[in-house]
Amino acid sequence: MTTESSSPAFAQSHATERDNPRQNQLLACLPEAEWERWVPHLELIDLPLGKVLHESGAPATHVYFPTNAIVSLLYMLENGSSAEIAVVGNEGVVGISIFMGGGSTPSRAVVQSAGMGYRLRADAVKAEFERSSPVMHLMLRYTQALITQMSQTAVCNRHHSLDQQLCRWLLLSLDRLNGTELVMTQELISNMLGVRREGVTEAALKLQAAGLIRYARGHISVLNRPGLERRTCECYRVVKKEYDRLLPDLVAI
Structure with missing residues (x-):
């Protein structure tokens, strides 16, 4: 421990x-x-x-x-x-x-x-x-932004494809890190998205075949962020816009 x-x-x-x-x-x-x-x-x-x-x-x-x-x-x-x-x-x-x-x-x-x-x-x-x-x-403005993310996640999980959800998840994660790589086990990703591990593998391989990411043994490297943004659904943009609107001081940092 x-x-x-x-x-x-x-x-x-x-x-x-x-x-x-x-x-x-x-x-x-x-x-x-x-x-x-x-x-x-x-x-x-x-x-x-x-x-x-x-x-x-x-x-x-x-x-x-x-x-x-x-x-x-x-x-x-x-x-x-x-x-x-x-x-x-x-x-x-x-x-x-x-x-x-x-x-x-x-x-x-x-x-x-x-x-x-x-x-x-x-x-x-x-x-x-x-x-x-x-x-x-x-803190209240941050809470409102977080509630927007929660609400949009629920809508996304109901109405959009798994590879679109994975794109949204990758982009939101990258916005909260300095860099282009994530270390993630397949099991953890499947738990996050609420899907079977086989579904995560299939969606990740689609993004890899499109040249957007490199995926191997829990390591995800984003190769083409603009491509991910074009492939994802509107949910990512809705969440980002609301964070930028409610927390403009954060954007400038």
């Missing part, structure tokens, strides 16, 4: 450029007064592939701000099946139920692309949300 590095002093004084808290765009948007209050409490943590950050129905103790990792929000059925409802990366935060007042959600938060991030205790987040108008407005 991977041990989390959770020393606030480490997060504050030993963060490299790769692990700078302000690589998370929400943290980078904090006004200076709020930033100075938050920094001593931000804990740098390792986010390995498959790590569960929040469990379905369990009280959340922290919010997480990924810097170079991607986290999937999965809805879990009683029979153990799951489907992804949203992805969160360096543009956002995992754990909106804490400051929205719910405390827990029926979804599970799982790291889908390994990396690093920062976490903040639930009580500190709630105090800042109630204390600071800029924090409240920033």
Whole structure:
């Protein structure tokens, strides 16, 4: 089991450029007064592939701000099946139920692309949300953008082909990473999209045959992003437009 590095002093004084808290765009948007209050409490943590950050129905103790990792929000059925409802990366935060007042959600938060991030205790987040108008407005705009992604994912999964869904998923993931490669097991991708592994293989091979990606042993390299954007459905553009509209400061970073 991977041990989390959770020393606030480490997060504050030993963060490299790769692990700078302000690589998370929400943290980078904090006004200076709020930033100075938050920094001593931000804990740098390792986010390995498959790590569960929040469990379905369990009280959340922290919010997480990924810097170079991607986290999937999965809805879990009683029979153990799951489907992804949203992805969160360096543009956002995992754990909106804490400051929205719910405390827990029926979804599970799982790291889908390994990396690093920062976490903040639930009580500190709630105090800042109630204390600071800029924090409240920033988090509420992000929450609206996240709800748009969840809604569009539901529509996409119902009405669009699997290879279109895979294109959308790849593009949303790339928007939340610096680079063109994803390390993903076939099983994890199938869990994210809520389909059989054979279906993921077939869809990925179609994209590979079209020269859009290279897919082998859990490694996906995007070779032609404009081609992916042309092949995907309108769902990707709807989600991106809403993030850009609600969080313009993030786009400029």
